Structures are given as C-alpha cells and as structure tokens.
Amino acid sequence: MTKLLEWLLGVSLIGVAWGLVTFDLLDLQLPPQYRELAWPMPVYLLVVFGCYSLATVGYRVATFNDCEDAAKELQAQIKEAKEDLKKKGLKM
Amino acid sequence: RPFINTPQATGADQAVGFGLVGFSLLLFTYYTIWVIVLPFVDSDHVIHSYFLPREYSVILPGVAALILLLCVGTFIGVITWKNRKPKKVD
Numbered sequence: 001m002t003k004l005l006e007w008l009l010g011v012s013l014i015g016v017a018w019g020l021v022t023f024d025l026l027d028l029q030l031p032p033q034y035r036e037l038a039w040p041m042p043v044y045l046l047v048v049f050g051c052y053s054l055a056t057v058g059y060r061v062a063t064f065n066d067c068e069d070a071a072k073e074l075q076a077q078i079k080e081a082k083e084d085l086k087k088k089g090l091k092m
Numbered sequence: 093r094p095f096i097n098t099p100q101a102t103g104a105d106q107a108v109g110f111g112l113v114g115f116s117l118l119l120f121t122y123y124t125i126w127v128i129v130l131p132f133v134d135s136d137h138v139i140h141s142y143f144l145p146r147e148y149s150v151i152l153p154g155v156a157a158l159i160l161l162l163c164v165g166t167f168i169g170v171i172t173w174k175n176r177k178p179k180k181v182d
Contacts, residue, residue, distance in 0.1 A: 035136055036131040036144045036146065044127045049122060055116035062109025 004015065123149070 001009075020026055021038040126143050131138060144152075 002179065020139045023107050033131040037128065040146070043153050044123070044163050047123055047153050051116040051120040051123075055113045058109045058112025060109070062113070064105065 018038060018041055021028070021030065021035065024030075024035070102112075125139075126149050130140065130143060130146075
C-alpha cells in the first residue's frame with residue numbers, strides 16, 4: 001500500500017469516528033461534554049497545526065545566523081552580473 | 093557603497109521570530125482552553141465570560157481562512173495582471 005493510500009485510510013477512519021460522535025449516528029448516548037468537545041475537532045486540529053507551523057517558522061527566523069561573508073560575495077556577484085549585462089545591451 | 097547585513101539585522105530577525113513564537117503560543121493556549129477545557133467547566137464559572145459562544149470557535153477560523161485565501165488570490169491576480177504582455181503583431 002502506498003503512503004498516500006495509508007494516509008487516506010487513516011484520515012477516513014478518523015473522519016468516520018468523528019462523524020459518528022458528532023452526529024450521534026450510533027446512538028451511543030455519550031455525555032454532552034464529550035459531544036461538545038468532538039464537533040469542533042477538525043477545525044481545532046487545523047488551528048493547532050497552523051500555530052505549530054507559525055512557531056516553527058518564527059523560531060527558525062530568530063535562530064538563523066547572519067552570513068556576512070556570503071552576503072558580501074553575493075553583492076559582488078550581483079555587481080559583476082549587472083556590469084556584464086549592461087555591456088551586452090540589457091537595460092536595467 | 094552597497095548596504096550589507098549589519099549586526100542589527102539579527103536583532104530585528106530575533107524580534108520578529110520570537111514574536112511569532114509568542115503569538116503562536118498565546119493563540120494555541122487561548123484556543124485550547126476554549127475548545128478543550130471549557131466543556132468540562134461549570135456553566136456558571138466566571139472563566140466563560142472571557143470566551144465567545146462555542147460556535148465562534150469554528151466560525152472565526154473559517155472566516156480567517158477565507159480572508160487569507162482572498163488575499164493570496166488577489167496578490168496572484170495583481171501580479172498576473174501586471175505581467176500581461178501585449179500580443180506580438182507580425
């Protein structure tokens with residue numbers, strides 16, 4: 001079974017379980033608090049995933065070290081490229 | 093002379109980066125209390141006054157997602173419009 005199929009199967013199972021609880025399709029008579037907890041679950045998981053992504057991006061931005069040498073080298077290469085292209089007639 | 097990375101850049105990067113981390117943590121905490129904790133708290137507890145009715149815990153993220161999609165779509169539309177080239181005339 002491919003990874004895609006595995007994921008789809010897993011997500012479908014979870015989706016069915018969520019649907020059963022939210023819409024009470026099996027008449028399970030669950031306590032009301034658990035039903036209240038269940039129905040926002042898909043949106044909740046998405047929001048949590050979004051928060052995790054945002055925090056990861058923020059942390060990586062904060063801990064990324066400056067590369068002074070690489071910056072200088074890049075600026076020099078840009079200058080060189082611009083001059084070369086000007087000679088060949090490209091208008092900037 | 094061309095402007096190169098100054099040490100200050102790290103400061104701004106750190107401020108923005110850790111700001112994002114802090115904001116995510118706040119949002120996660122508030123939203124988790126709203127969705128997971130509140131159903132198990134007595135309905136006459138004072139904490140409920142800090143949270144909107146439960147329906148909004150689904151509606152607000154939905155609206156936010158829509159607005160995000162609109163912004164992304166508009167951005168793509170504007171860029172595509174700016175880069176349209178007139179047809180060549182032979």
